[in-house]
Amino acid sequence: MxxxxxxxxxxxxxxxxxxxxxxxxxxxxxxxxxxxxxxxxxxxxxxxxxxxxSPSFVDLHVHLRDPGQEYKEDLGSGMRCAVAGGFTTLVCMPNTTPPIDTPEVAQYILRKSEDLGLCRVLPAGAITKGRKGKELVDFYALKRAGCVAFTDDGAPLMDSKLMERALELTAQLGSFVMNHCEDDRLAYGHINEGYVSSLLGIASRSASAEDVLVARDCILAYHTGGHIHLQHLSSSLSLELVRFFKEKGARVTCEVNPYHLLFTERELLSSYALAKVNPPLRKEEDRKALLEGLKEGTIDCIATDHAPHAVWEKGQIEKAMPGMIGLQTALPMMLELVREEVISLSRMVELLSCRPARILGIDSCGTLKEGxxxxxxxxxxxxxxxxxxxxxxxxxxxxxxxxxxxxxxxxxxxxxxxxxxxxx
Ligand SMILES: [Zn+2]
Structure with missing residues (x-):
């Protein structure tokens, strides 16, 4: 019917x-x-x-593991998760095998997801070839093939000159760059630096790894006029930097993951490797600052960073792969914040749907308007x-x-x- x-x-x-x-x-x-x-x-x-x-949800950050790691997830299972979680638009990250750094891989994802027809999957292209941080991809060819944004997610782009160029070129194409902000020289440990890392005796990474790169990317966006979208923001200082640069008129947007809003590093004491994510779960003061950012509007949207891993990849904390699945739990997690009166139901829908749709520039989602x-x-x-x-x-x-x-x-x-x- x-x-x-x-x-x-x-x-x-x-x-x-x-x-x-x-x-x-x-x-x-x-x-x-x-x-x-x-x-x-x-x-x-x-x-x-x-x-x-409400308008269905839009997730700017998922890992569907297809092609290459279909034992963790594939386009079909990922899309079924999405619709069971209320999402109908997904932006999938390029850390596939091979990575999304050629038009062929982007088109494979688009064609296969269109055939499955459950929801819309939009590929994010890599910024650099092989996500190696050395040489820029052909942004024009990838955009023409259907890539809606560019990121080396999981392998933060450290070369500032390349980032500056990427911001300029993508802006010319009417597109934007997303970055997983963690300086890889500072982010060598496994969990947040603090009480829990001392207690467990596990090598840690401090929030400075994130703050340094957030500052750099905001500065480059400010000077180039390009649009940077900061992925899974987790530290209080990062948020302050975003607020500062937004006020200066830089084209900066940011997403936060529900687990950084509801968990702290203490979750590691009961969930062990299941609570290992990058950037790591942080302190209560960081979590409180993020909640404040949700209320006053500095945070643009919620993204799940849905990151499936097999059971054997989540053993010992030091050896475990970082990430959690999140498409089906995003709604109940965000409703928790509505019940705690941190945000209204309307603001929740804005964060999960209207605002991420606007960041993508798509008007066929994020609204219930007639027509x-x-x-x-x-x-x-x-x-x-x-x-x-x-x-x-x-x-x-x-x-x-x-x-x-x-x-x-x-x-x-x-x-x-x-x-x-x-x-x-
Ligand atoms: Zn990431």
Whole structure:
């Protein structure tokens, strides 16, 4: 059936300052009407009493491991995770094998994901060939092949001259650079430098590794006029630097990961390697500063950095690969902050959907306006569930939240007018 009628949902859409009960009619892939007491004889009706309807989520930072490491995840499993978590647009990182540094790899991802058809996957191209930090890629060819941004994520670009050039060239193409900011000479340890690293006797990395590169990238964006998007910001000083440079008019945007908002380094004491991420989980004062940044607007968006790893890659902390899966847990984690009254539900939707859509320059998501493509999610903010074998769509299980009780569940996800996920 090509028509869907959503009845009596709480409609939350910050793009049009909407927060009220109402109906949505979807027809031929688009939002045909938003209003009260809508009626349509030939439509699949969704009784959405008790549910929130919002624009579906947009994740600027995921690792789908395809091509090359399909034992951790592939495009199909990653996209199923995404729609089960309420996301219909993903930007996938280029640290695949081979990396996304040629048009062929970008097009493989676009074609395969379009064939699967569950949601939209947009590749981020590498900044340098092989992500080696030595020679710039052909930005024009990669943009033409469908890359929406450029990053060497996981291998921070250390050469300032190359970063300056990358900012200039991508700006000329109307694109932007993303950077995982950690100076690799300073970020040699495994976890945050502090109480927990001393207690466990594990080599650590300080926040200065992040702060140094955030400062450099903001300065280069300021001088070149290029757009830098700072990935998974985690330290309080980084946030202050972003605030300072935004006020100066630099084109700086930033994302934060839900785990940096809800966990501190102490999580390592109970979850061990499952809590190992880069940049590392930090101190309570950093976490508090990030919450402040969410409230006052310095932080632009939430990104999950969904990073699947096999069980054997998450053993001993020193040897474990960094990262957590996150597409299915982002909503319940962010709802925790709504319940704690750190942010409103509307601000949460802005962070997960409207703002990242605007950063990408895509107007077919991030809004429920009449006439736009129907990309939306219906979630129950109170429903409790557990992420375990039967609810997990990822090929991997690496998260401290595995088998913990979560509150807030996606019930339906609609992509381009089609129901692509339904909670059963
Ligand atoms: Zn990263």
């Amino acid at each position: 090509s028509r869907i009628l959503i009845k009596k949902a709480r409609l939350v859409d910050p793009s049009q300052h909407l927060d009220r009960t109402g109906d949505i009619l979807i027809e031929k892939g688009r939002i045909k009407a938003v209003g009260e007491d809508l009626f349509e004889l030939e439509a699949q009706v969704i009784d959405a009493r008790g549910l929130v309807a 736009t493509r129907a990309n939306l999610v219906l979630f129950d903010p109170e429903k409790e569930w557990v992420l375990e074998e039967k609810t997990n769509y990822s090929k991997s299980q690496n998260t401290p939240l595995w088998k913990r009780r979560l509150r807030g569940k996606v019930m339906y996800t609609i992509f381009e007018g089609r129901l692509v996920y339904q909670d059963v």
